[in-house]
Amino acid sequence: xxxxxxxxxxxxxxxxxxxxxxxxxxxxxxxxxxxxxNRLHTMEERCARWLLMMHDRTDKKNSTFPLTQEFLAxxxxxxxxxxxxxxxxxKNAGFIQYVRGQITIVDRAGLESASCPxxxxxxxxxxxxxxx
Numbered sequence: 001x002x003x004x005x006x007x008x009x010x011x012x013x014x015x016x017x018x019x020x021x022x023x024x025x026x027x028x029x030x031x032x033x034x035x036x037x038n039r040l041h042t043m044e045e046r047c048a049r050w051l052l053m054m055h056d057r058t059d060k061k062n063s064t065f066p067l068t069q070e071f072l073a074x075x076x077x078x079x080x081x082x083x084x085x086x087x088x089x090x091k092n093a094g095f096i097q098y099v100r101g102q103i104t105i106v107d108r109a110g111l112e113s114a115s116c117p118x119x120x121x122x123x124x125x126x127x128x129x130x131x132x
Contacts, residue, residue, distance in 0.1 A: 019129075026125040033118050038077065041116040046076055047086040048115035049122075051096065055105050056123065063105040069098075090114060 001009075010016050037046055050072065058065050073083040090096045095111040097104040105111060112119065 022129050026129045029125045030122045033122050037116060037118040041118065043076070043078060043082055043086045044089050044114060045116035047072070047083065048090060048095070048111050049119040050075060051090075051103060051105065052108075052111055052115055052119050053122065054103075055108070056126070063108075064102055066101055067103045068101045 010020055037049065041049075051067075054065060054067065055063065069080050069083045069087060072087075073080040076083065087096070087098050090111065091098055093110060093114065095105070095107045095114060097106055
């Protein structure tokens with residue numbers, strides 16, 4: 001859909017307009033929360049939060065998704081070696097498996113316990129958006 005058609009749909013349909021505003025609110029909340037998280041929480045907690053958010057946005061029936069340490073380092077704003085340590089800690093705890101660019105969530109509840117409280121705050125905003 002081109003931009004002009006999209007804008008027309010949003011303008012003409014109150015439901016789409018409202019949904020877009022709710023999504024923007026949730027996204028803004030996520031960005032602000034992630035900024036605070038980057039300042040306050042450990043790399044392991046932040047890594048767990050990011051993996052959980054990725055898992056939420058994929059097919060939950062398949063707990064394996066492609067993800068390199070280099071990409072995760074870029075997303076978290078740290079060096080690859082730092083991500084390697086955090087992934088190693090989560091792997092040793094039995095929460096994930098990591099093999100050549102593939103992450104598998106083995107113990108989601110455990111990964112949630114390793115995450116900082118920011119994950120739950122962000123997740124709740126998106127659940128409100130989806131009416132959950």
